[in-house]
Amino acid sequence: MKTKKLALFAAGLAAAAIGLRMVGCGSARSGRTTAAEKVYVAPGELDKYYAFLSGGQSGSVFVVGIPSCRILREIPIFEPRAAYGYAVHDGDPRRAELAATGGLWGDTHHPVLSEKNGVYDGRYLWINDLSNGRLGRVRLDTFETDRILKIPNLQGAHGIAAVSPDTKYIVVNGEFEQPTDGLVTNPAPYTSVVAFVDPEKMEVKFEVRVAGNIDIADTSKDGRYAFSTVYNLEQGKEQNSMMVFDRDAVAAIDIPAAEKAVAEGRGEIRNGIPILDPAEVPGIMTLIPVPKNPHGVNVTPDGKYVMASGKLSPTVTIIDTKTLKIVAEPEVGLGPLHTTFDDRGNAFTSLFLDSQVVKWNVQKAVKGAPDYIVDRINIHYNIGHLQAVGGETMHPYGDYLLALNKLSKDQYLPVGPDMPEAQELIDISGEKMRMLASFPTPPEPHDAVFIEAKILAPKVKQVFTPGPEAIAAGQESVVRTGPHEVTVKMTMTRSAYTPDHFEVREGDRVTFQLTNVETIRDMIHGFALPDHDLNVALPPGYTKTITVDAGKPGVYWYYCTNFCSALHLEMRGRMLVQPRDSNVAIPDWKAAQNVKGPVQGVPSTGAAR
Numbered sequence: 187m188k189t190k191k192l193a194l195f196a197a198g199l200a201a202a203a204i205g206l207r208m209v210g211c212g213s214a215r216s217g218r219t220t221a222a223e224k225v226y227v228a229p230g231e232l233d234k235y236y237a238f239l240s241g242g243q244s245g246s247v248f249v250v251g252i253p254s255c256r257i258l259r260e261i262p263i264f265e266p267r268a269a270y271g272y273a274v275h276d277g278d279p280r281r282a283e284l285a286a287t288g289g290l291w292g293d294t295h296h297p298v299l300s301e302k303n304g305v306y307d308g309r310y311l312w313i314n315d316l317s318n319g320r321l322g323r324v325r326l327d328t329f330e331t332d333r334i335l336k337i338p339n340l341q342g343a344h345g346i347a348a349v350s351p352d353t354k355y356i357v358v359n360g361e362f363e364q365p366t367d368g369l370v371t372n373p374a375p376y377t378s379v380v381a382f383v384d385p386e387k388m389e390v391k392f393e394v395r396v397a398g399n400i401d402i403a404d405t406s407k408d409g410r411y412a413f414s415t416v417y418n419l420e421q422g423k424e425q426n427s428m429m430v431f432d433r434d435a436v437a438a439i440d441i442p443a444a445e446k447a448v449a450e451g452r453g454e455i456r457n458g459i460p461i462l463d464p465a466e467v468p469g470i471m472t473l474i475p476v477p478k479n480p481h482g483v484n485v486t487p488d489g490k491y492v493m494a495s496g497k498l499s500p501t502v503t504i505i506d507t508k509t510l511k512i513v514a515e516p517e518v519g520l521g522p523l524h525t526t527f528d529d530r531g532n533a534f535t536s537l538f539l540d541s542q543v544v545k546w547n548v549q550k551a552v553k554g555a556p557d558y559i560v561d562r563i564n565i566h567y568n569i570g571h572l573q574a575v576g577g578e579t580m581h582p583y584g585d586y587l588l589a590l591n592k593l594s595k596d597q598y599l600p601v602g603p604d605m606p607e608a609q610e611l612i613d614i615s616g617e618k619m620r621m622l623a624s625f626p627t628p629p630e631p632h633d634a635v636f637i638e639a640k641i642l643a644p645k646v647k648q649v650f651t652p653g654p655e656a657i658a659a660g661q662e663s664v665v666r667t668g669p670h671e672v673t674v675k676m677t678m679t680r681s682a683y684t685p686d687h688f689e690v691r692e693g694d695r696v697t698f699q700l701t702n703v704e705t706i707r708d709m710i711h712g713f714a715l716p717d718h719d720l721n722v723a724l725p726p727g728y729t730k731t732i733t734v735d736a737g738k739p740g741v742y743w744y745y746c747t748n749f750c751s752a753l754h755l756e757m758r759g760r761m762l763v764q765p766r767d768s769n770v771a772i773p774d775w776k777a778a779q780n781v782k783g784p785v786q787g788v789p790s791t792g793a794a795r
């Protein structure tokens with residue numbers, strides 16, 4: 187009884203406390219809101235930022251709204267994804283491109299955005315496929331992958347960066363060293379290359395050889411240098427032999443000097459790409475010694491310093507980007523991996539071993555002041571990358587930081603031995619960091635980049651202007667174009683396909699030219715054809731052309747895979763595949779539609795009707 191009374195009393199106190207808090211909400215004027223309020227985006231309201239998280243071994247990019255942490259979309263890049271009709275069926279040109287350049291899967295790590303005058307312009311996103319040495323490009327007006335590039339002479343495409351301030355190149359680092367002479371028969375030393383890719387044409391312009399490997403990339407804000415961490419300066423081939431030296435390096439490639447050397451024809455041409463060797467072209471690369479097996483490399487927003495995080499050393503090395511000299515090497519904690527920045531001169535470094543983010547003041551560290559550490563916050567668990575909003579640009583926003591964590595352990599309901607990947611959103615607007623929210627994703631985001639919604643959202647296309655290949659309503663047709671070829675020009679709108687049936691023969695190749703003739707946004711129609719490995723999704727105004735084999739004789743219902751209306755289930759039609767030796771004439775589908783009763787030449791009984 188007494189206990190009950192006490193409990194009631196405690197509840198009363200709690201209520202009073204809540205009341206006080208509510209009153210204290212007046213102090214919300216001073217900007218202090220609860221963590222829940224900071225991430226709450228009410229139904230119908232929109233997020234302030236888009237975050238693009240690499241999908242890791244999902245081969246994709248996850249689009250997340252910040253601060254709500256809601257997952258808005260997945261953009262498939264290196265893997266087929268039926269939900270978006272991406273590279274699903276055999277005849278899809280994108281599928282063929284993926285297959286030809288390394289396979290139908292990828293391992294994406296580092297998303298980077300196009301810049302104009304040092305500011306994100308919302309045109310493109312690029313991301314690496316580490317495993318197959320590729321670079322993918324996503325158009326941000328459609329959120330669709332538009333190019334895949336296989337990088338020659340390079341294995342393990344790891345760090346990438348857009349060269350500031352106008353995206354002159356995308357830099358791609360080859361992590362896995364290869365025999366320098368390109369042969370396995372001659373045990374040459376192993377080296378790597380940094381590739382410089384033209385971002386519009388998506389072709390490699392030149393490569394620079396590095397004696398060692400190359401890991402993470404960033405560039406100076408003025409476009410002069412491409413910086414990369416080198417953790418295997420030893421050129422070791424086994425793990426132990428990669429950890430011999432006390433110092434490895436940051437490689438600083440002088441981009442204008444390299445361009446000049448290429449123009450003078452000083453590169454060795456391999457697979458059509460000039461490769462510059464700094465041993466033969468002095469001055470194009472400087473190796474700056476930094477402690478043991480460094481990982482992240484990040485340039486400060488003002489462009490003054492580049493920082494290498496120590497990984498096996500508890501330090502961050504601060505290097506002057508003009509002189510390439512080390513100016514300070516502050517200790518920050520155990521296992522420093524990456525560093526990001528706010529707009530007030532602070533750096534935030536992820537500490538993998540300590541499972542923390544440490545906030546520290548750059549100027550104080552440079553001056554050797556003892557109180558450069560500002561704050562630490564615990565992460566759950568083993569943080570890899572971290573990114574503050576705008577931290578990669580010259581104008582960080584200084585409000586949110588995303589921690590991308592390797593392990594989630596007890597943070598979510600168990601879902602088998604493989605736990606969800608975890609991200610944590612941290613408020614960095616005050617002196618002290620504050621944990622706001624945590625959200626899981628499928629495997630396995632490595633890194634993220636943000637763009638303000640007010641920059642990107644107006645550029646996002648939701649309805650396409652029909653191109654010259656589009657089929658207009660009333661222009662549909664089924665035409666035999668060869669002895670074994672049929673072209674079906676089809677339109678789709680709520681909630682029917684035109685034509686809603688047609689006939690072909692076993693052995694035919696059937697080309698579908700499909701147009702979604704809708705003109706309002708968010709009215710996607712799908713087109714799936716059972717037993718033909720075919721599903722596409724078409725936004726309004728969009729046309730897609732796909733060719734498939736007719737397959738075995740039978741009736742195949744094509745149907746809409748994107749819910750579109752109350753008659754979504756009825757949105758279907760038939761492909762009638764006649765046996766090869768059938769002597770039944772294939773009627774024109776329009777004529778067939780006008781005929782009452784059994785159509786001439788089509789069996790009046792059985793599955794075909």
Ligand code: CUA
Nearest residue numbers: 746748750754
């Ligand atoms: Cu069209 Cu569902």
Ligand code: CA
Nearest residue numbers: 417418428429
């Ligand atoms: Ca090393």
